[in-house]
Every structure is written in structure tokens, then in C-alpha cells.
Amino acid sequence: MAGPGQAHQGNDHQTKCYDHASIFSGPVSISGSKGVCGHGYLYFYDTLLCLGIHGTELPIERVFDIPYTYAAIAMGLLTAMYLVTGGYRAVAITDVVQGTVMIFGVGVLLYYIVGSPQVGGLASGFAKLAAIDHKLVEPVGPPGWLPLASLVILTSLGTWGLPQMVQKFYAIKDEASIKPATIVATVFALVITTGAYFTGSLTRLFFDKVPVDPATGSPNPDLIIPQIMMNNLPEWGVTLLLLLVLSASMSTLASLVLVSSSAVSMDLLQSLFPKLTERQKVAHMRILCALFIALSVALTMAKPAIILSLMAISWGTVAGAFLAPYLFGLFWPGATAKGAWIASLTGLSIPLIAAYFIKLDPGMLPTAGSAAMLVPLLVLPVISMVTEKLPGKHLEQIFGIGTTSKILVKNKKVEQV
């Protein structure tokens, strides 16, 4: 699990970078064309927005017997209320509340699942799983290394490239806070992933095969956890898990919406209308936050086919488009505008080509997603070597005095070659 520390360590110039532009300043300050980037990728963000709410429908409908439409609207309204009023600080404080609910929820879920008659305690659970198929308890299971490695790259490295994750680093108080934050976030991640995967691994003892959805008549893996919850937990536990699902969903949604609204208000609107007052800008952000939440609730309920299929690749696509420009933009003064753009477009196109032109097997999509993150890391330096450098004045502004002389030397070397 990637701790949030690495991308931040040992430098202070991201602070300076921020002072010049918005969160999208990674690729944007390099490209010098503020706004286009954030706006252009917004479409993929919409699909990520759905990912925020996605997954709540079945537990709410089947387990808690609330019509999903009402629940989704209520969830959107609640998120909008604290996000629009309090901004990021409110989001962060509610995240502590929601994170605590998630930790307790996972504990309760594990306690009741491990203690259920189907599992009968930890040792007995492992023995029963091994009896079904010994490969299930081996470190590398049936599908092999490549899908697994891809999934790990996608889920860990991806956090460095996703704007809603990077935003947290711009907001943190100082460098000294990074270390304790890394530890807390890592422990939190370990608890949640262990809980989720542990539960998932034990589901084999509850179901021989994927349960069939009575509504559609086809097997649906999303039914597994809700059905186990319903059958094995007491009423208060089920309520806590409803709050867990809502918490997980709302916290992701709030952060995605906040960053989306910044892409429009800070990058697009500000470059179109540079004379806006501070009050107007904040008002715009608030309105945009509300609009984006409404949009994501509407999209989740309408479920257009294109959104559902884009959702599978949105994580890798967004992370792939931003990772290389962010990393090199922060740490390497030699990165150029063209290098950043071409790397970003490479990251954007790899999953799209894999999913729509080659029509890759869905099981291979994580591999395409991790390629979308790794390939641009090579593309950006290579293109930067052969394209026009950024003006020295701009670099001094971003990286501080003293960087330009080094760059000029580098430039000469490149030119001589």
C-alpha cells in the first residue's frame, strides 16, 4: 500500500508551485496553458464520480429495504450540505467520523463472519478453504502474477496520479505533518483492505458460486457481501454496516466533487474571467460542488451504458493521464510542455485503446491501467529531452533561484548531443 509520504518527501517546491496555479498546476504549469487540462479530463472524472456512489445500491435496496432513488438523493443532499458549507476542512473532519465508522464496521463484519457457523473460527475457516481448493490459501492464487502485479500497481501507484489524492498534499499543514499522516493512513489502509479482502476470501465458504440476482436472472457478485451481512449480523450491526457503506461512498464522492469543482472554477472560469473577486470565486466553487453532486447522483441512477463501461477503466485512465506530469512537474526542472502533454495523452489513450479497439478481456484491464501509468513515465523524459525547454524565469519561479543554471548546463549537454 503506498503511503502518501513518498511523493512529498524532501522538497518544498510543490508549495511554491501551488502558489502559481491550482491543483492542476502539475501538468498545467508545465504546459503553460492553464485550464484546458483540468477541463479536458473532466469527463473521466464524471465516471469516477459514479464510482463514488457505485456499490451502494444493492446493500441499500436488498439489506435495508429503502428505495434506492430516495437513498441516493438523501446521500447526495447530505454530502452537498457539509461540502458546500464547510469546504475541504469540513470534508476532512467528516472523513475522520466516516473513517472511524469504517474501522468499527469492518471489525464488526469480521467478528460476525469469522464466528458464523459456515466459517467456525479462523483456523477452521482456513482449513475449509484449503479443502475446497488448496490454491485459495496460497499467496499467489489461480490467475497468476501478471493480473495481481497490475492490480497492485494500479491501486498503489494510482494514488500519486489521482488529483483528489494529490490535493491532500497541497492542503496539509507542513512537511513535518507528512510522516505521522503517512503512518495513520497506512494503518487505516491496512485495516480496511485486510477486512475487505479477508471477508471476500471467506465468502467462498458461504457461496459455491456467484449468487443469481432474482431481478435480472443473471449472476451478480455484488450480491455476495450484502447477503452475508443480512444473514449473519444482528440489527445494530447491519445498521453500522449501512453507515459504513454510506461513509465509504460519501467521503470519496465529496473529495472527487471538490476537485472537479476546482477544475472548473479555478482553472477554467478564472482564466476566462480573471477579474473575479475572492467572494465570487468561493461562491462559484460552492455552486459547482452542488451541481457536480447532483450530476453524479443523476448519472448513478440513470446508469448510461457508456458510464458503466468507462468506470472500469476510469481509475487507470485518470491516474495515467496525470501521474507522469505530476511527478516530473514537481521534481524535474527538465520536463517540458510538450513532454507533459504527450505523456498525459499517452496515459489517457492506453486504456481507451485497450478497452475499445483491442477489446481486451475485462480481466486484463488492470494490466492496461498500470501500463497507462508506467509508459508515460518513460515518454515524458524522452520527449522532454528533444523538445524546447521552459523559460528559465518560469523555472526559477517554480523551483527557486539556482535551478536555472543547472538546467542551462543540462540544455547545453542535450544540444551538444
Place this chain on the structure above:
Amino acid sequence: MKGIFLTLFVGLLLFCGLYCMRRAKTVNEFFLGGRTVGPWLSAFAFGTTYFSAVIFIGYAGKWALALGFQPFGLL
């Protein structure tokens, strides 16, 4: 029981929003919490943003059923 849990949860979230409202008057404050967000808040914000409901419902169901215990080898 259900009612108490839900009311407490909703109440806390709404209170957070209102409590922070007077400190969200500029873009810097609204979007970045004035760049004064401490380690605990940042860590929870990072962690909860990362995990959506999908990990509990979708991935725990689908991935783990197919992959077994292998994700633990890499934790």
C-alpha cells in the same frame, strides 16, 4: 437503535459543515482548508477518499472470490 445511529451520524456531519463555514471564505480556505490541515485529518481524508463503497461490496465480492488469499502475500 437504527434511528439513533442514523440521527447521530447525520447530525455530526451537518455540524462539521456548519462549524467550518466561517473558516471557508477564500478559495484557499475552501479548497485547501487554508493549508493548515493537520496530520490526522489529512490521513483520514486520504484514506477515506481512497476507499469507496466498491471495495466492500464489489471488490470484496468479486476479486477475493476469484483471487483467494493472494492479496495478503503483498500487503
